[in-house]
Amino acid sequence: DTAVSQTPKYLVTQMGNDKSIKCEQNLGHDTMYWYKQDSKKFLKIMFSYNNKELIINETVPNRFSPKSPDKAHLNLHINSLELGDSAVYFCASSQPGQEGFFGPGTRLTVL
Amino acid sequence: AQSVTQLDSQVPVFEEAPVELRCNYSSSVSVYLFWYVQYPNQGLQLLLKYLSGSTLVKGINGFEAEFNKSQTSFHLRKPSVHISDTAEYFCAVTTTGGGNKLTFGTGTQLKVEL
Numbered sequence: 001d002t003a004v005s006q007t008p009k010y011l012v013t014q015m016g017n018d019k020s021i022k023c024e025q026n027l028g029h030d031t032m033y034w035y036k037q038d039s040k041k042f043l044k045i046m047f048s049y050n051n052k053e054l055i056i057n058e059t060v061p062n063r064f065s066p067k068s069p070d071k072a073h074l075n076l077h078i079n080s081l082e083l084g085d086s087a088v089y090f091c092a093s094s095q096p097g098q099e100g101f102f103g104p105g106t107r108l109t110v111l
Numbered sequence: 112a113q114s115v116t117q118l119d120s121q122v123p124v125f126e127e128a129p130v131e132l133r134c135n136y137s138s139s140v141s142v143y144l145f146w147y148v149q150y151p152n153q154g155l156q157l158l159l160k161y162l163s164g165s166t167l168v169k170g171i172n173g174f175e176a177e178f179n180k181s182q183t184s185f186h187l188r189k190p191s192v193h194i195s196d197t198a199e200y201f202c203a204v205t206t207t208g209g210g211n212k213l214t215f216g217t218g219t220q221l222k223v224e225l
């Protein structure tokens with residue numbers, strides 16, 4: 001059973017489009033996250049949700065809007081995609097203060 | 112706020128040689144520390160973690176790390192590396208007060224050569 005799953009695995013799109021990435025975890029964790037990994041492999045947190053409530057928003061542009069319909073799901077919607085949004089986006093989940101379990105990543109390429 | 116420094120961006124090493132990947136952290140409160148490994152085009156996998164107790168922690172694939180509070184370090188070691196250990200290694204920290212954010216270092220590329 002996959003602990004943290006993301007769809008799609010690859011996403012290629014044109015500048016200006018809107019796209020969504022979905023994430024689901026079956027670990028029963030209270031907290032879910034989105035991380036962005038840039039071309040230099042640097043990992044930075046974007047958002048964190050605890051029991052469907054947003055608790056961390058790390059100065060991410062408003063074009064990025066996370067949504068958590070329940071504590072097992074955290075989706076990421078991106079409006080008006082820009083070239084600089086090209087990256088690998090990782091979803092993760094954890095219990096507070098514990099290690100994060102990461103999904104396989106979504107490689108987003110904006111042309 | 113916490114931060115993590117991985118001083119070595121790349122570490123080349125011959126197969127069966129020992130290796131140490133360095134990690135230093137900064138935090139005004141107590142922390143939990145982690146090492147993750149990322150193989151090419153894959154997600155992150157937990158190697159080991161320090162939450163409390165013994166400062167020497169053992170992880171998967173023969174890796175171990177030692178928490179040194181006075182030096183604010185959590186260096187990763189393996190006595191004999193294999194070609195399959197070639198990957199990117201990330202040190203990460205979170206706070207013990209229920210903080211919900213993992214802060215990562217910039218990563219160290221371990222390249223094992225024959």
